[in-house]
Amino acid sequence: MKTIKKLPQKVKGLEGSIIIPGDKSISHRGVMFGSIAEGKTLVKNFLTGEDCLSTIDCFRKMGVEINLKDDLVEVEGKGFDGLKEPEEILDVGNSGTTTRLILGILSGSNFHSCLIGDESIGKRPMNRVTSPLRMMGAKIDGRKEGGFTPLAVRGNPLKAIEYVSPVASAQVKSAVLLAGLRAEGVTSVSEPAKSRDHTERMLRAFGCEVEESGLTVSIKGGQTLKSTEIIVPGDISSAAFFLVAGAITQNSSITLKNVGMNPTRTGIIDVLQNMGAMLSIENERIVNFEPVADLTITSSNLKGIEISGDLIPRLIDEIPIIALLASQANGVTVIKDASELKVKETNRIDTVVDELTKLGVNIQSTDDGMIITGSKTPLSGNQVSSYGDHRIGMMLAIASLITNGDINLENPEAIAVSYPNFFNHLEQLSKF
Ligand SMILES: O=C(O)C1=C[C@@H](OP(=O)(O)O)[C@@H](O)[C@H](O)C1
Numbered sequence: 001m002k003t004i005k006k007l008p009q010k011v012k013g014l015e016g017s018i019i020i021p022g023d024k025s026i027s028h029r030g031v032m033f034g035s036i037a038e039g040k041t042l043v044k045n046f047l048t049g050e051d052c053l054s055t056i057d058c059f060r061k062m063g064v065e066i067n068l069k070d071d072l073v074e075v076e077g078k079g080f081d082g083l084k085e086p087e088e089i090l091d092v093g094n095s096g097t098t099t100r101l102i103l104g105i106l107s108g109s110n111f112h113s114c115l116i117g118d119e120s121i122g123k124r125p126m127n128r129v130t131s132p133l134r135m136m137g138a139k140i141d142g143r144k145e146g147g148f149t150p151l152a153v154r155g156n157p158l159k160a161i162e163y164v165s166p167v168a169s170a171q172v173k174s175a176v177l178l179a180g181l182r183a184e185g186v187t188s189v190s191e192p193a194k195s196r197d198h199t200e201r202m203l204r205a206f207g208c209e210v211e212e213s214g215l216t217v218s219i220k221g222g223q224t225l226k227s228t229e230i231i232v233p234g235d236i237s238s239a240a241f242f243l244v245a246g247a248i249t250q251n252s253s254i255t256l257k258n259v260g261m262n263p264t265r266t267g268i269i270d271v272l273q274n275m276g277a278m279l280s281i282e283n284e285r286i287v288n289f290e291p292v293a294d295l296t297i298t299s300s301n302l303k304g305i306e307i308s309g310d311l312i313p314r315l316i317d318e319i320p321i322i323a324l325l326a327s328q329a330n331g332v333t334v335i336k337d338a339s340e341l342k343v344k345e346t347n348r349i350d351t352v353v354d355e356l357t358k359l360g361v362n363i364q365s366t367d368d369g370m371i372i373t374g375s376k377t378p379l380s381g382n383q384v385s386s387y388g389d390h391r392i393g394m395m396l397a398i399a400s401l402i403t404n405g406d407i408n409l410e411n412p413e414a415i416a417v418s419y420p421n422f423f424n425h426l427e428q429l430s431k432f
């Protein structure tokens with residue numbers, strides 16, 4: 001049965017401040033790297049979203065003792081060789097990051113394992129990681145020649161490769177580097193544009209040497225990870241929903257605290273600034289090995305822009321909410337070079353265009369993105385769906401703040417994948 005949630009009514013404005021919950025990419029990596037490290041790793045401000053809980057569940061099934069209390073995780077790592085053959089199937093849920101990074105770890109293990117995920121994961125291409133991993137000697141089998149889950153992995157000795165990735169993907173880069181840790185020789189990955197570099201930063205925090213030269217990252221096999229303490233910054237991809245909410249809602253001024261500002265993730269900041277948003281960046285600091293700041297955003301007069309090229313990997317998960325932002329700008333916004341959107345939790349070109357069209361936005365899909373003609377006219381209420389995609393669900397909830405009439409959202413529970421307290425934060429900031 002479908003769940004339906006009545007979204008908030010049009011608000012008078014947004015005010016106050018919230019602390020943005022932990023970064024999803026960094027939370028996953030804290031648990032994964034802690035599990036293959038030697039000694040106890042602490043992960044503070046861990047994101048307890050469903051995706052990261054799937055990662056914990058998979059490593060527990062491989063015998064790693066992991067304690068989670070509120071947002072603190074203790075991982076009792078026993079090294080790569082301390083992982084045990086799982087007796088059960090590893091369930092990655094809805095998480096692409098879990099699936100692709102864990103394949104890099106399982107490929108060089110000394111046991112057999114099986115991976116399964118939900119319906120959405122079953123449609124997402126895994127050959128982008130299984131293909132380079134097989135070049136390294138991995139034994140991976142699965143649906144459509146190992147291109148889709150369910151997948152089975154038989155751990156095998158690996159050899160280093162120099163991989164030129166056709167896509168700018170941190171998941172591909174990370175899977176190959178993690179396998180590279182177990183391979184004989186130096187493994188390198190080159191990508192067409194820089195994707196998020198949390199793996200590189202965190203592997204160094206665990207004591208590994210990682211070389212970077214332009215768009216190529218290299219790692220020498222045989223290195224061991226030493227346990228450490230990770231403090232996870234707030235997730236800029238979660239903050240993006242409220243940054244846009246503050247900019248497009250009248251009478252608003254909100255502060256988002258503890259936002260991760262890694263330059264490979266700050267495309268949304270560039271877009272807001274280029275569109276003319278009233279945004280201030282305060283209290284810039286380094287926490288652990290990642291930059292962090294507090295952001296204040298105020299109701300803004302925006303203009304349409306072009307978003308393309310190397311900027312795309314720096315904001316790929318923010319495109320659904322950027323489409324809503326563009327609907328409130330003067331002029332046309334063109335988003336291109338973003339065909340990666342088609343292989344996320346949903347085809348995000350289709351789901352964004354379909355759902356925003358229902359609310360009255362002038363938006364067209366293109367082969368590799370979308371074109372939005374903005375206007376300040378309020379949107380109109382309708383029944384919309386997240387299609388089980390957390391980022392589509394949150395984008396529609398933010399749209400409800402500027403919509404006349406009721407919006408009913410099908411499948412709102414998908415939001416818990418990355419932002420379990422999203423609706424509490426929304427309520428906390430709203431003025432009616
Ligand atoms: O490595 C990561 O943590 C992620 C990488 C990105 O995917 P791709 O590597 O497929 O671009 C992003 O969309 C995803 O939400 C998280």
Ligand SMILES: C=C(OP(=O)(O)O)C(=O)O
Pocket residue numbers: 051094095096097098317344345391418
């Ligand atoms: C694409 C996403 O995540 P993943 O690939 O881990 O499912 C996302 O969070 O928007």
